[in-house]
Amino acid sequence: MAETVIEVRGLRNQFGTHVVHDGLDLDVYRGEILGVVGGSGTGKSVLLRSITGLITPAAGSVRMLGTEMRGASEAELDALAERIGVMFQDGALFSSLTVCENVMVPLSNVEGLDARTREALARLKISLSGLPWNAGDKFPSELSGGMRKRAGLARALALDPEIVFLDEPTAGLDPIGAAAFDELIRGLSRALGLTVFLVTHDLDTLYATCDRIAVLAEKRVLVTGTLDDMLEVDHPWVREYFLGPRARAARDAIAAGHGRE
Amino acid sequence: MERDDSDERGGLSLAEEGGEIRAVVTGALGLRELPELQEQLARLEAPRAVTFDLSDAQRIDTGIAWALLRARDRLAEAGARTEITGAQGAVAQILDTVREGLPKPQEEPAPERGLRAALVRLGETVAGGAQSFLGFLGLLGLFVARLLGAVVRPREFRLTALLHHCQAVGLQAVPIVALMAFLIGVVLAFQGAAQLRQFGAEVFVVDLIAISILRELGILLTAIIVAGRTASAFTAAIGSMKMREEIDAMRTLGIDPGHALIVPRVLALVLMLPILGLIANLAGIFGGALMSWIELGISPAMFMTRLAEGTDVTHAVVGLVKAPVFAVLIGVIGCRAGLGVGNTAESLGRMTSSAVVAAIFAVILADALFSIFFQQIGV
Ligand SMILES: Nc1ncnc2c1ncn2[C@@H]1O[C@H](COP(=O)(O)OP(=O)(O)OP(=O)(O)O)[C@@H](O)[C@H]1O
Numbered sequence: 001m002a003e004t005v006i007e008v009r010g011l012r013n014q015f016g017t018h019v020v021h022d023g024l025d026l027d028v029y030r031g032e033i034l035g036v037v038g039g040s041g042t043g044k045s046v047l048l049r050s051i052t053g054l055i056t057p058a059a060g061s062v063r064m065l066g067t068e069m070r071g072a073s074e075a076e077l078d079a080l081a082e083r084i085g086v087m088f089q090d091g092a093l094f095s096s097l098t099v100c101e102n103v104m105v106p107l108s109n110v111e112g113l114d115a116r117t118r119e120a121l122a123r124l125k126i127s128l129s130g131l132p133w134n135a136g137d138k139f140p141s142e143l144s145g146g147m148r149k150r151a152g153l154a155r156a157l158a159l160d161p162e163i164v165f166l167d168e169p170t171a172g173l174d175p176i177g178a179a180a181f182d183e184l185i186r187g188l189s190r191a192l193g194l195t196v197f198l199v200t201h202d203l204d205t206l207y208a209t210c211d212r213i214a215v216l217a218e219k220r221v222l223v224t225g226t227l228d229d230m231l232e233v234d235h236p237w238v239r240e241y242f243l244g245p246r247a248r249a250a251r252d253a254i255a256a257g258h259g260r261e
Numbered sequence: 262m263e264r265d266d267s268d269e270r271g272g273l274s275l276a277e278e279g280g281e282i283r284a285v286v287t288g289a290l291g292l293r294e295l296p297e298l299q300e301q302l303a304r305l306e307a308p309r310a311v312t313f314d315l316s317d318a319q320r321i322d323t324g325i326a327w328a329l330l331r332a333r334d335r336l337a338e339a340g341a342r343t344e345i346t347g348a349q350g351a352v353a354q355i356l357d358t359v360r361e362g363l364p365k366p367q368e369e370p371a372p373e374r375g376l377r378a379a380l381v382r383l384g385e386t387v388a389g390g391a392q393s394f395l396g397f398l399g400l401l402g403l404f405v406a407r408l409l410g411a412v413v414r415p416r417e418f419r420l421t422a423l424l425h426h427c428q429a430v431g432l433q434a435v436p437i438v439a440l441m442a443f444l445i446g447v448v449l450a451f452q453g454a455a456q457l458r459q460f461g462a463e464v465f466v467v468d469l470i471a472i473s474i475l476r477e478l479g480i481l482l483t484a485i486i487v488a489g490r491t492a493s494a495f496t497a498a499i500g501s502m503k504m505r506e507e508i509d510a511m512r513t514l515g516i517d518p519g520h521a522l523i524v525p526r527v528l529a530l531v532l533m534l535p536i537l538g539l540i541a542n543l544a545g546i547f548g549g550a551l552m553s554w555i556e557l558g559i560s561p562a563m564f565m566t567r568l569a570e571g572t573d574v575t576h577a578v579v580g581l582v583k584a585p586v587f588a589v590l591i592g593v594i595g596c597r598a599g600l601g602v603g604n605t606a607e608s609l610g611r612m613t614s615s616a617v618v619a620a621i622f623a624v625i626l627a628d629a630l631f632s633i634f635f636q637q638i639g640v
């Protein structure tokens with residue numbers, strides 16, 4: 001079995017009296033694309049934030065790439081930050097910088113890189129994310145929603161991270177754009193050996209990209225497994241989600257796609 | 262593609278073999294190793310043939326792949342025979358991905374330089390200035406039109422918003438305005454006393470304080486403080502709504518931004534600035550009287566008598582008449598700058614500071630024009 005890169009044990013998160021997670025366990029293995037699903041407000045974004053150290057959980061442990069997040073020193077956290085990339089739900093690009101400058105921000109922490117190299121590397125990431133050259137000189141506000149997502153991905157990939165966290169990468173994209181984005185994520189993850197932690201509502205994305213799925217419900221990870229495993233699970237929300245009409249349509253589409261190949 | 266810490270730190274070693282250079286990449290290479298690698302690659306010169314051997318490379322990242330591919334292209338262009346061999350597994354995959362994904366520059370027309378460009382910039386600046394003046398006039402017109410509209414159809418008038426803004430721009434500014442005017446009065450009395458004592462004309466300090474504060478300083482300084490405080494607040498509030506497309510949303514919901522945002526704000530200023538000016542006048546005279554008493558021994562009663570007989574009420578009127586004009590200038594400039602905010606956080610900051618500068622400048626300019634006007638009509 002592949003190495004475990006993220007290990008969450010007994011995680012508890014709460015805001016005031018509102019408990020979001022309680023006793024949540026999750027493992028993520030190297031090189032896989034893990035899809036995290038769950039109803040709106042079940043705490044997918046909060047889970048992502050607590051794994052990446054943006055919020056400190058009330059209890060439990062998060063171990064990422066061999067570093068225990070709780071009690072890690074500043075230097076350890078900095079080193080860890082270079083090995084992960086995060087794409088936020090709404091892009092979170094710096095609005096006063098061009099796309100290229102946005103991607104150069106993480107690179108500016110690397111010692112010894114001259115400005116020309118930084119720009120060239122940023123351009124490379126922009127191109128790998130499927131954006132045309134001139135998008136690099138534009139400000140985020142001048143891009144369409146789909147292009148902003150790609151720019152966010154380019155910034156997340158700037159340091160060649162080992163793990164990327166994507167929060168709803170295809171939300172708000174048209175189906176064709178979303179399919180292209182799915183393809184991009186899958187292609188990059190295979191080519192660069194990325195581990196991907198992907199939060200999504202999009203069934204098509206799940207079917208097209210994910211190796212494994214984790215379902216968030218009842219304040220914990222209810223089940224993990226492949227898509228086929230999900231169809232066996234006897235839980236009302238999981239059944240509704242994976243056996244509902246939209247799921248059937250997505251599955252049929254994939255089946256049809258495979259049939260043609 | 263394991264990235265254990267057991268990966269040896271990689272590097273590039275160059276060796277000569279029968280007139281050819283063999284560049285052997287070993288171990289794991291990442292961004293940290295890139296600067297050194299670039300330096301080594303830059304030393305390779307055409308026309309010697311170069312073979313990049315990647316069979317011992319454990320791991321490379323896209324930056325390394327990019328540097329290798331670029332060095333190869335550079336040497337190939339200079340006429341050297343180059344080859345990349347031995348890449349396997351993940352390393353080969355990354356090389357392929359980067360090779361396919363290499364960005365293709367698009368030529369953009371270079372910006373013009375020289376005299377012509379300088380003239381163009383000058384012209385654009387002038388046109389921009391004229392445009393923002395027109396924008397100011399446009400918004401002023403909109404304000405007046407909406408205000409008159411509200412007189413005709415009072416139902417459209419937003420009383421709650423007006424009261425809210427009256428509190429924000431008026432009530433909450435009282436302490437700072439009163440304190441400022443009090444201190445100005447103190448300073449005037451102090452300085453005036455020092456000068457007038459030389460002529461034994463101490464008692465004229467009352468006229469000095471009264472006329473300068475009532476006519477000019479009270480209202481002018483109040484307007485400047487309000488310009489700094491309120492114009493920036495208007496710009497920031499309206500600008501951040503503009504940034505988040507709230508103003509567009511209002512339009513689509515049939516809410517007129519003129520009614521909802523501009524009339525209450527500007528009208529609140531028009532109502533409040535005269536009151537603030539009056540408070541400033543009182544506080545200034547109080548400060549002056551206090552200082553005169555301490556410094557010159559002019560008792561409050563004597564100060565009042567002197568004030569009543571020596572100072573005409575027209576001075577106070579001349580001062581306060583200016584207040585509504587200043588208020589409109591400040592309010593409209595602040596709102597106008599808010600509507601001019603683009604969709605970046607930076608433009609919000611830029612517009613906020615330019616609103617303050619423009620509002621203060623407009624207030625002082627208007628005050629100068631008023632002085633000339635009153636001089637001419639002899640008030
Ligand atoms: N900073 C916060 N303060 C208080 N409550 C919060 C905060 N952040 C999240 N929550 C609460 O935590 C719960 C989970 O939020 P979260 O954003 O993780 O949902 P989600 O699963 O990502 O939903 P969606 O699919 O809509 O993005 C919600 O009930 C939310 O109200």
Ligand SMILES: [Mg+2]
Nearest residue numbers: 044045089167
């Ligand atoms: Mg979320």
